Amino acid sequence: MISYRSPVEKEGRRAFLPTFRAAAFMLGVCVAAIASAESYPAKLITFVTPFSPGAGPDVFVRAIATEVGHAAGVPAIVENKPGASSMLAAQSVMRAAPDGYTVLITGNVAFTGNPHVVKKMLYDPVADFTPVTTLSKGPMYLYVNPKTLPAWNATELVSLLRKEPGKYSFAYTSITSQLPAEVLQQSAQVKLLGVRYRSGAAAIPDLISGQIDMMFTDYTPWAYVKSNKLRAIGVTDLQRSPYTPGLPTFKEAGIKGMDIGFWLGAYLPANAPAPVVARLHQLLAAAVKAPEAQAASQTMGMFEFVMPIGELAKYQAKESADWGRVIRGAGIQPE
Template identity: 45%
Template sequence: MRHSNPYFTRRRTLTAMALAGLSLTSWAQAQGTDFPSKTITFSVPFAAGSATDQLARALALAITAETKQPVVIDNKAGASGMLSAQTVARAAPDGYTVLITTNTTHAANEHLYKKLPYDPVKDFAPITGLGKGGQVLVVNASAPYQNVGDLLAAAKKAPGKLSFGSGSSSSRVAGEMLKQLAGVDILHVPYKSNPLAITDLLGGQIDLMITDTSTGVPQIKAGKLHALGYSTRKRSAQLPDVPTIEEAGVKGYDMGYWFAAYAPAGTPPAVVNKLNQLLTRATQSTGAKAFFDMAGSEAWTTTPDELAKFQAAETQKWGKVIKAAGIEAE
């Protein structure tokens, strides 16, 4: 008859319990049932105060209120969003680092730069679309231009003398599209974010820009900037008296933008789905609705698969626009 050693029996029991614990933890993670159990970080590719930042903060507050877990904002402005995108691409695929971004990082950059430090498709797990909106063509309130026609006439009279700023690819391509369709030569001045470009526009260092409405409208309403045209084919509810750029005479002009959320590639599908649910509900929160109303944009949510397909179509569209605008990859 064999007598068991109490020491080894206890050791086997503890080992079994530990393995069971690990198994349960892994199962819970795979099912997303324990998510989130700690702080989530929203990485934002643009500066504090930008449209993407404002939306991210509204979503963060809503998710914190629902889950009781903190959601912090990590602004990594610069390099057309590449710093933030690269950070998330390299983050642990556990759902606790989320990229709140735009078409800049996930549709335009691959056509604007010869080499990216991330792959917009392979390095990410799409979560959901977040919103869509348009941009507004603005000049300093003291500028002599009363409408788009005045501005373009001045640009044609003095090729290369006027300058436009941009702090995102949406803003950049919108300006380049205006040049291409109107047949004018306007100097491009790059910025790390649209708010920084607005500062120089107010200071007279640049002559115009096409910016997201959440950045431009407060300055327009304060009387510091003058709105000449809206970038999509439908007027902004916030600026109903401002004609679209196409209405103002630039035929075929239509350039909007979109927000979306991505996790690192390899994030468990159950966690992605949980994030999808949290973010979808967050877009309907009071804070998010206030942002969309203020920005003149609207909530737009998708399934992960729908976002992947939309991104593919948008990437092709932006590629054609960038090529037609004659923008050379840097």
């Protein structure tokens, strides 16, 4: 029997074939992607960070990378991309493939501070990334040069600053270290001169020598407090730090709005597969518990701070909104 197909039926079949082949191809791509995600990680992982080599956060990231590499059985390296308020590192990861092999570990300034103080952002802090988890967090400490600014506590400090408005200077490296000083000026009604530095490593020598009078930063310079080269005035957290239990909080001194700290988080490029995010989260959560990572955290006065999957996006949104209100209240304009 000879079958017969009408011209319409033949044309429909010809039209259907490309569609079928495209669907089959996409299905194959999806299956391959899922298989690749489930076998993750299977090759070198690059951790990109905005911190300078040797800085406290860099030491922490390297400890994390080492632990992840050992646990996963793959090589892991750290790539430092400092500059532009952490934007260079973020932009580099944004452009990478979302396969889990390029990971950004950065401070909160990249996602909660920059959007409010940078006119031309190099990335979208929400649309361009897949949040994985926070890793650690800590407060800021106010250090002063005891010779140029002879105050022993926040009350004495405010008294000195009020006597000579604009005389005393503070160093800052980003909005994270600038914001507490701005809030201090607003809350205590004092006037300071801000001086921007590329890094804390560049600012601390000037603080010790007296070229700068004060600086908000992490716990790293505490050794200079022990040697009497610097004096610590207060901590920005609502609770005293267990690392420095004798140091009062600014809240105790009656200075409001100083609950400004910093945290480190891990991000992948946008649209990273869920299995990859889950596995990386698992690896990072274990890595922060390693002795080397714990030691690096303690050097900065930070604490382990790992959030469940899916929570970092919510936390980032809240933090960004809170920082935005404080930044606008301090009168800081985008540049």
